Amino acid sequence: xxxxxxxxxxxxxxxxxxxxxxxxxxxxxxxxxxxxxxxxxxxxxxxxxxxxxxxxxxxxxxxxxxxxxxxxxxxxxxxxxxxxxxxxxxxxxxxxxxxxxxxxxxxxxxxxxxxxxxxxxxxxxxxxxxxxxxxxxxxxxxxxxxxxxxxxxxxxxxxxxxxxxxxxxxxxxxxxxxxxxxxxxxxxxxxxxxxxxxxxxxxxxxxxxxxxxxxxxxxxxxxxxxxxxxxxxxxxxxxxxxxxxxxxxxxxxxxxxxxxxxxxxxxxxxxxxxxxxxxxxxxxxxxxxxxxxxxxxxxxxxxxxxxxxxxxxxxxxxxxxxxxxxxxxxxxxxxxxxxxxxxxxxxxxxxxxxxxxxxxxxxxxxxxxxxxxxxxxxxxxxxxxxxxxx
Numbered sequence: 001x002x003x004x005x006x007x008x009x010x011x012x013x014x015x016x017x018x019x020x021x022x023x024x025x026x027x028x029x030x031x032x033x034x035x036x037x038x039x040x041x042x043x044x045x046x047x048x049x050x051x052x053x054x055x056x057x058x059x060x061x062x063x064x065x066x067x068x069x070x071x072x073x074x075x076x077x078x079x080x081x082x083x084x085x086x087x088x089x090x091x092x093x094x095x096x097x098x099x100x101x102x103x104x105x106x107x108x109x110x111x112x113x114x115x116x117x118x119x120x121x122x123x124x125x126x127x128x129x130x131x132x133x134x135x136x137x138x139x140x141x142x143x144x145x146x147x148x149x150x151x152x153x154x155x156x157x158x159x160x161x162x163x164x165x166x167x168x169x170x171x172x173x174x175x176x177x178x179x180x181x182x183x184x185x186x187x188x189x190x191x192x193x194x195x196x197x198x199x200x201x202x203x204x205x206x207x208x209x210x211x212x213x214x215x216x217x218x219x220x221x222x223x224x225x226x227x228x229x230x231x232x233x234x235x236x237x238x239x240x241x242x243x244x245x246x247x248x249x250x251x252x253x254x255x256x257x258x259x260x261x262x263x264x265x266x267x268x269x270x271x272x273x274x275x276x277x278x279x280x281x282x283x284x285x286x287x288x289x290x291x292x293x294x295x296x297x298x299x300x301x302x303x304x305x306x307x308x309x310x311x312x313x314x315x316x317x318x319x320x321x322x323x324x325x326x327x328x329x330x331x332x333x334x335x336x337x338x339x340x341x342x343x344x345x346x347x348x349x350x351x352x353x354x355x356x357x358x359x360x361x362x363x364x365x366x367x368x369x370x371x372x373x374x375x376x377x378x379x380x381x382x383x384x385x386x387x388x389x390x
Contacts, residue, residue, distance in 0.1 A: 004345045005070065005387040006353055007051065008361055009038035012379035014053060016071045018389075019374075023351055023365040026374045032074070033065065040340055042127050043387040047134035051387075052153060054124040054139075062123050064139075064153045077154040081121060081139075081147055084160035119143050119163070126340065128183035132190070140180030144171060144197040146209070159209035162195065167214055167231040174198035174234045174253070175299075181339055182238045188245045194263060199234035202250070204263050215263030219252065236279045237339045241288035249291050249318070251281040251339075256293060258318050269318020274305050280342040284367060285350045289317040292352060292368060294337040303334040311354070313368050327371035328362065335360070340383035347388060355381025 006017040013031030032038075037056045044050035053065040053074070062081075065074045122142040130136035139147040139156060145163045147156040171178060182196035191208040194215075201216040219233045226232070234253035241247065246262040249269075254277050257266040270276035275295045284290035293312050297305050304310060308331065311324040335358035345351040352364045359378035362371045 002347060003389045004347065004351060005043070005048075005389055006343075006361065006363075006374075007041035007043060007071075007383075007385045007387070008355060008375075008378065008381060009041050009053070009340075009383040010355075010359070010379040010381050011037055014038040014041055015375065015378060017361065017374055021347055023347075023363060028375050029071070031379075032071070036063075037123075038382065039123060040126050040383045040385070042129060042385045044129040044134040044137075045131055048387055048389055050129070050134040050152075052127045052129060052137050054127055056123045062121070064124065064127075066153050077152065081141070081156045081158075083119070083121075083145065084158040084164075119145070122177065125179045125181045126183055128185060131185050131187055138183050138185075138193075140183050140195065142177045142179040143173075144178045144180040144200065146180060146183070146195060148209070161205070161210050162203065162212045165203070165212050165214075167200070170229075170231050171197060171200040172232065182235070184238060184240050184248075186245050187242045192245075192262075194238060194240075194248070196235040196238050196250075198236065199232065199253070201231050201233040202235050202238060202263055215259075216266070217264065218259075218266035218268075219257065220255070221253070223253075237281050239281045239283045239291070241283040241285075243286070244288040247288060247317075249281050249283060251278050251293055253277070253299060256281065256318060269314070271314070271319035271321055273312055273321050274310075278337070279339040280337050280354065282342045282344055282352070285344050285346040287315070287350075290315050290367070291318065292342065293321075294342070294354065296336060302336040307331055307333050309333045309335065309356075311352070311368055311371075324364075324368045324371070326369065327364075333358075338382055340385075341381050343384045343386040345386045345388045351386070353384050353386060355384045357381065 003020040008015040013034040015030030019026045039054045041053040049070045051067040055063040067074045124139045126140035128138040135152045146159045149156045184194040186192035196202045203212045204215045205212045220227045221233045224232045236251045238250045248259045250257040256270045258269045259266045278296045309328045312321040314321045335356035342354040355361045357380040360373045361375045363374045364371045
């Protein structure tokens with residue numbers, strides 16, 4: 001029987017939750033890497049045994065972990081992140097810059113892009129395995145940069161076209177830092193990819209990462225000097241259905257947005273949401289016009305409106321939204337749901353999953369109609385990813 005594996009990254013370790021296709025009984029393993037921040041775990045879509053994990057500590061730096069047996073055992077590659085010298089010289093003026101997490105875990109390096117803005121390697125926010133090769137994986141970094149490994153995480157090289165893009169000096173950190181937090185690969189075009197940076201906006205490459213273009217037309221941000229600027233928008237998350245590449249949905253720092261042309265233009269689809277501030281957004285695995293958000297009261301009050309935890313679903317691609325509350329706390333609930341903390345499975349009846357800063361992981365086996373906590377009292381949840389097992 002088919003089943004699912006839910007990968008949970010938290011403030012103090014990782015957890016793996018597994019169930020069969022009924023999704024009513026769950027086995028919980030963990031904490032893995034207890035005491036470390038696990039910003040993100042994600043499995044390969046072509047090898048169910050391959051999982052990558054971003055493990056971070058303020059004391060010991062950044063580590064990439066890899067499992068080749070579905071999370072039972074883990075291997076720490078001799079990881080070196082090598083920024084490309086064409087994106088700018090390092091602080092000392094040398095182009096021989098390496099952030100080696102195996103040999104120098106306590107060292108933080110800085111370099112300059114020629115405009116006196118320091119670039120500092122802080123952590124890996126997001127890992128995105130290739131759609132075709134389990135040994136190829138992309139990493140979104142803070143400070144914002146995009147790296148790729150083609151040897152299962154052993155070595156990493158920067159894709160310099162992004163950070164070397166002419167708008168780079170205008171990028172600014174959001175409240176959580178200047179993080180590259182979203183990476184989307186196009187299943188219909190191996191050379192096309194989208195990324196999002198807080199607080200710079202969304203970007204797309206059509207040539208495998210050689211060149212990039214900002215794709216923020218239609219975004220408006222009242223808290224920056226030019227509300228319609230080419231870059232500078234705080235994008236929280238972007239989602240896309242693999243069944244319809246190029247139709248994209250965005251949860252922005254205020255506003256839920258939609259693009260029907262691969263990000264070239266965006267329009268607001270917040271509609272009747274009680275608030276259009278939030279962090280997560282995701283799309284039903286089989287219904288490209290069905291999407292999910294979790295509204296949060298405001299950018300200063302990161303908790304649900306009126307203390308009621310509600311997922312909102314639109315079956316029309318936005319504008320018309322319905323609250324989904326069955327099984328969710330409807331009083332005195334003041335948790336947050338962070339940007340990478342929602343995912344869907346691809347079983348026949350699509351399952352939806354999200355985690356909270358209160359340590360709950362909720363699951364719906366009926367596309368959001370009803371919910372139940374499948375694990376509680378974890379550390380604050382940073383990320384949720386799902387592998388559908390055959």
